[in-house]
Amino acid sequence: MDMEFGSEEELYKRLLPALRSKVRELKLAGLIIKEEEIWEILKSKTWKNSQDLSINQIVSDIFCLTIEEVESFIRG
Numbered sequence: 651m652d653m654e655f656g657s658e659e660e661l662y663k664r665l666l667p668a669l670r671s672k673v674r675e676l677k678l679a680g681l682i683i684k685e686e687e688i689w690e691i692l693k694s695k696t697w698k699n700s701q702d703l704s705i706n707q708i709v710s711d712i713f714c715l716t717i718e719e720v721e722s723f724i725r726g
Contacts, residue, residue: 662689664705668712679717683724688715691723 655661662669669685676683696711697703703711 661708665689665708665712668709672712672715676717676720681717681720683720687724688712688720691715691720695719695723 655664666685669688672688673683673685692708692711692715696715697708
């Protein structure tokens, strides 16, 4: 099944359930973060030089994001 998205916003909306799940997971670990911040971390670090990612790979990247990566990004 080939999925095409007309815009980054459309893709983001499609991924909101995964992003929300990650927010809840991080909250349980004591880290308060928003869906938009996770999105920005992945865009700037994980997907910076990537092209043609599958939806499966994007979701996997969301769930594999570590607390350490988030904290490092927040600290700048």
